[in-house]
Structures are given as structure tokens and as C-alpha cells.
Amino acid sequence: MPNNIQIWDDIYARDESYLRCPDDTFIRLFFKYKPSGDKLKVLDYGAGSGPVSEFLLSLSHKTYSVDSSPSACAMLRKRLSKESDISQSLEELSLGDDSLDMIVAWHVLYYLPRDRLKATLSDFKRLLKPGGIIVCTMLGEEDVFITSSSNMNQGTHQMQYGNQSGACVLGVDLHYFYNMWLAKNIKQGQVRFEFDHQVNHYQLLVIEND
């Protein structure tokens, strides 16, 4: 797989990559599925320029923001209040087991190589409290920016993504997630719209830790 981390770092080195608002779909899922409580501990994994982290902080939740890109982390440090913990890796945050109420991984997991995805999902499971929630997305197979796809084993396929020049993304059968969490704890949906004969498509997952 190409170095997606470098590709993203180049993107965030440019100022125009600053995203002001979180995705409307994320906001809807957040309010519908967030655990109860006024001060939740929430990880924003793959935080980018920080729209989700800023939103979480505005609601007074304890926020941890992780992004592998040093340029994105620099942006996060400028943008977010001192209340937030910002890091390039989960390990550096030294979070305890069963310590998080919620993890948001919005438009990031499909950029991880397969081994890394598996390790990251195991980390998520370990860090979440029982009953904690993950809200995440995976890329939909019909998305217009996918230019080619090749099957890998274990229900995964590697796809070339035209949107971030040279980025390679991972598609996974949902069994991949079901194997880690009990099926009854996963809600799944999709965002799909067609415009000018082109399809934009991604998968939505809300997972409750057992």
C-alpha cells in the first residue's frame, strides 16, 4: 500500500484543507446514539483539521484527538482549546482500558492498511467502556473516486482512490466488524447520493461495545 500518512500530511500542509464544520450525518448519529452523560470521554480518531473535536469540546466533553499527520496535529493545536489532548498516535495518549465513552472515526479507517485496521479496532475495543459507542464510516464500493479494486483475502479488498492522488483504501465486508463485536451490537447504514451521473457512497457504522 502507498504511504497514505504522507499523502494526508501533504494535504494538511495546505491551509485550504481546514474544515470548519462537522458532517451533518455525524451530528445526527452523535445525538441519536451517544451514551448519556454531560461530560463524556471521547476519542476523535483521524481528527484531521478538527471539526469533530471542536464540536465535542463545545459540548464540554473531554476530547482526545489523534491524527497520524504532523501538519494536521499542528492545525489541531492552533484550533482547539487547551482542554483537548492531541497526539499522532493512540499509544502516546496512554489511555487506560475501559476508559472511553465514545470513539469517533469519521472517514479514516479505510486509509489504514489491513493489519493496522485490525490492531486499531482491537485498541478501540480495549479502550471503550462496556456499553461505549463507536461511530465510524467505511468507503462504499460504488464511490465515484474509486478507480480500481482488487480482492485481498479475509473479506477485504484494496482500492485505488482518485480523490487523494495515489491514496489506496481498504474495503471490508461487514463480517470483519461482526467478527470483533457481537452482531446484535452493530447498526449499519449508508450515505449514497447521485449527482451529475456520479455516485458518492459511504458506509455508516454505530457499534456498541459489549
Ligand SMILES: C[S@@+](CC[C@H](N)C(=O)[O-])C[C@H]1O[C@@H](n2cnc3c(N)ncnc32)[C@H](O)[C@@H]1O
Ligand atoms: C478524510 S480525513 C478525515 C478528517 C476528519 N475525521 C474529518 O471528518 O474532517 C482522514 C484523516 O485520517 C488521518 N489518517 C490517515 N491514516 C491515519 C492513521 N493510520 N492513523 C490516524 N490517522 C490517520 C489523515 O491524516 C486525515 O486527517
